[in-house]
Amino acid sequence: MSAEPLLHVVLFEPDIPQNTGNIGRSCVAVGAKLWLVRPLGFLMDSRYLKRAGMDYWQHVDCEVVDDWDHLLTRLQETIQGDGSGAAPRYWFLTKFADKLVWEAKFAPCDVLVFGSESRGLPETIREANAETCLKLPMRDHVRSLNLASTANTVMYEAVRQFGGLPEV
Template sequence: MTTMDSPQPPLHVVLYQPDIPQNTGNIGRTCVAVGAKLWLVRPLGYRLDDRYLKRAGMDYWQHLDWEAVDSWAELESRLPAERMWLLTRYATKLAWEVSFQPGDVLVFGSESRGLPDSLRERLAHRCLKLPMRPEVRSLNLASTANTIVYEAIRQFGGLP
């Protein structure tokens, strides 16, 4: 875990029980690019010293502000639920129908299971999706995260 000097990141990016280290590495690189903090909710589908994770994050990983937590409850105790946006294909609201703000929490589910039904139901008013044709079941996690992170940054005026 690296702690950066900036007091508050512009965004918090949460990966809920991610399965694929390459996606986490790529999302970590995006977080470095925009100054976001990456949160990983265990269990993870890989080890944190996985070579694929490091390779995908390349030499940026040492600059990443990140933290792994043991449960959703621990994450919720540390981040404001009223600032959370859950990305899921089951949402009815598109990502550009909301106004992102600095400090928002963007939550992405695992590649194989997505977010749990109980979480999506409890926070249904905070669920968002990207538009896609019915022939496509889902998009790659890293692609989705990049799209949403940069849309949020664009909405609130770019990087400091």
């Protein structure tokens, strides 16, 4: 993985190791860094996590942080440490958003934040960042979408918007 991730994908208190493993595999595919905010609903050595990530898990650029504030600090250090001096730009994915994913203007190094499978993002985080909350469209009959499917869709929409993956 390169020193500068194309995107930063945050899973806030994820519950299901298989989803995290699948998202990790997608992060490898697009060159994104995966951030996991504790508490996690599984152990990092979970066989389910490794199975879902298949033989790609050793390539996942992954950092586990203790809480939301620690994440914000680490992302600030990481993104500003890349030499660009840019502040991180966050997008929060929630079914409670008013804006659709297609309305966002994604850029390299953006931070995509996803909530846990059972609770989503906390209301305090959603309210503090209402202008950058996004959702995927879905009919009323569906309560929620699978986290790995949602993360995959949003990552590839971001990559599509800024012109695809760089040549490696």
